Amino acid sequence: MNSVASSALSPETDSADSPSSSSSNPSRYGYSSSTGHFAGLMHGDSATMLKSLPDDVFNVAVTSPPYFWVRDYGYDGQLGHEESVETYIDALMEVFDEVKRTLHPEGVFFLNIGDTYYSGNGQPHGSDPKCSSRNFLRRKVRPVDVGGWDIPKKSMIGVPWKVAFAMQERGWTLRSSIIWNRCNSFVEPTARDRPYRQYEFVFMFAKSRFYSFDRSKLVEEDVWNIPIERNRRANHNAAFPSELVRRCIEVGSPPNGHVLDPFVGSGTTVLTSLLNHRNVVGIDMSGDYIDYVQGVVEAEGFESAAWNAVTDGLKRPSALWDDWAGNRNNFRKPGTKKKQE
């Protein structure tokens, strides 16, 4: 794994945040552009790194966390390798509590999350010739391969809805369970007696009942037909498509608004935000991915900036916030006329 410290930029390091192993050098990288936009990248455990970001600033968060025992990102401390679904959800909630704190009171959070099967037969899952990061786990007996669970073997666990219910219990308002129809999804070589999984959920949560949302930017209702992008950035094979991110940020933030992705991976959310004139903060525990995303940000013409440029920028809402059609103060019930001033 490349070390982020080898980057040409000078990172701010904070040894107090230091988790173990390959991510022992958590760092923060600020960037700004001549257009006044900014980006922040944080290398480290997201539950920890988020704690240093200000309250109530992001218009929209969009992310896809590691799913429960589906992949191996090759370092200690990664989320997704907990002993039980309950401890996996607890770990996610630690991150999402921080997402809630940093989200603007009228902000929205789009969470893409997939399921896992309980095999319970004491055997590794079997190989997947198409995906090396899955193969590692398929040679190993994972907690979902060990018997003794209270559901029948071969069951889908229902992880996405368990996560959604845990979010509700913590005060999130669940507003939509969007189906992401991955219209060009792969066949599943081990799924001989069930349909292949073609869709995943994108849950839309709000921090409060009254939030901002630009309905005019919705291009489909709650079934989004978006193909998987086959070009693997940074060799990451769990990237979501930029079109999915684009939809979330367009409905959830004004131009020049602020976007967060706490599991940024190959940087789809970062690049899509910058290309759509939003400011963005991305976090990942993999030094390789953060290295890669730094290159992406620089290729967009952004230059190294002090971390304060990011935190100060986050505290200033977009100048277009008041006029933005999605600002809830500008909402009108369908069929009603705008009040005369």
Ligand SMILES: C[S@@+](CC[C@H](N)C(=O)[O-])C[C@H]1O[C@@H](n2cnc3c(N)ncnc32)[C@H](O)[C@@H]1O
């Ligand atoms: C599903 S991938 C995200 C992919 C991303 N949406 C993209 O388009 O490339 C999940 C990411 O979470 C990161 N990750 C795992 N555990 C983490 C943790 N505790 N803190 C921060 N990042 C973590 C992994 O390195 C991986 O890049």
